[in-house]
Amino acid sequence: MSLMLEGKPLGPDEKTLLIAEVSANHDGDLDRALHLVDIAADAGWDCLKLQTYNADSLTMRSDHPSMDVQKSWGRPTLYDLYEWAHMPMEFHRPLFDKARERGLLPFTSIYDPRDLDFIEDLGCAVYKIASFEMTFDDLLRAVGTTGKPVILSTGMATMDEIEHALEVLDKAGSGPVVLLHCCSSYPAPFEQINLRAMALIGERFGRMVGFSDHTIGSRGPLAAAAIGAVAVEKHFTDDPTRDGPDHKFSATPDVMREIAQGVEEIHTLRGSPEKHTTENEVGSKAWGRRSAFALHDLPAGHVVAEEDFRFIRPSAGIPPTDKAALVGARLSTAVRQGHPIRYEDLDR
Incomplete structure (x- = not known):
């Protein structure tokens, strides 16, 4: 179960895909928005995500x-807020182009089926459905008809609502759907994040699961990556003190770099679903495990009794797990006091 999105791998065995969310932090200024692309790329993130509305x-x-x-949103009504926060349509093409130049995968959240043709013309490889739109069936159907992968945030959702959204997308012919666990609070307090829900969602729906983060700082994304999030999405800014609806809960460039470095290290730490003696453990196993050592000189032909040996470190002789092979066995060769009793010393 994995995807390749414009050369970016996404899957449970891959490094967590990092999605840098511009949101309203462009402030209506294309140069500032283009600068955000550089911040995301320089910080080591994988994707640049816009919002098209x-x-x-x-x-x-x-x-x-x-x-x-x-009042904390900075405008009195929903209309005023979105009029202030929206990204001009003419910003999309230069931002998509700049993102690709910097090695980022550009894509966008779509909010209205009427914008689908515009976004398709951008060559958008994957669609994002925001938590607030996951019950808008007309939008889900329209996106599903593209056959492209979908990243679906699940903030505020019940399990039944997630199931319904997946049914609509699947019936419309959608590509693979990745679910993002999310707490739609801005900022979101740690005690309401409930990252363990990721496992529940994955088990219930058999889909890859990631995390859309609205907490402050790096701990949420890093914790999600450590427990297997295939993707992490986070708002970012160059200045959290600037006027705007999203700056105050967005990651700074330093936090972005901290997350990217941490995710790389976590991917290495997670390794693979295997358990074996590693290359670096071989030496430790040799000197740190116990084995049978003679307590006194034992002549050839001697029948070994329990009082003839102790299991001590290092692991140079017969291990404690095979004591039955040792007690009552006859020695084929003499073993000196303080030397290991090995399998080749037994008359077998």
């Missing part, structure tokens, strides 16, 4: 009180 594709102008948002 505008205020009208997500909501509408309305004076209904349900449209009001918390």
Whole structure:
């Protein structure tokens, strides 16, 4: 179970795929957005992810009180927030091009089926469905018809909602679907992250599972990688103090580098699902394991009794696990006191 996305491997035996989320941190400035591409590439990340929407594709102008948002988001209504945060459509092509020049896989979150042709023209290799859109069946069907892989975030979701979304995507002919465990809180507190849900999701649906992170710092992504996340997605910025809805919970370049280095080391530490004596352990096994050593001189022809030996370090003789082969055996050769009793010393 693995994928290759424009040369980027994604799978349980691969290094965790790192997805740098630009989100609204472009601040409506193409030069700043292009600078973010360099930050992601220089930090050692694998992918650059955009968000393709505008205020009208997500909501509408309305004076209904349900449209009001918390003051911490910086704008009074959903429409105002998305009008402020959206990325201009003309930014997409230069950002896709710059990402590929820097060795990153560019892709985007799609929010409206009407944007599908535009994104297809960019040569988008994989589609992201945000947690907030996973119940928008029309969008899922449209994306599914491309036959391309889908990365589906599952913030706020129940298991039944995940199952329904997968059914819609599968029936539409979607490519492989990777599920991202997520807590849709900004920022998300550690006590609500529940990374162990990744295993539950993977077992229930038989899909690869990663983590979409909204915590502060590097611990969440690194913990997710350590327990097998195939991908980690995280918002990033060059300045978390700047005005904007997403900067305050986004990773700085230093945190990005820390995550990338940590993920490399974790991949090495995780190794493979095998258990054997490693090359570096051979020496330790030789001097650190116990074996039979003679407590006094034992002549050839002697029948070995328990009082004739002790199991001590190093592992130069018969091991404790085969004591039965030793007790009652006749020696074919003499063994001096303090020397190991070996299999070749026995008359077998």
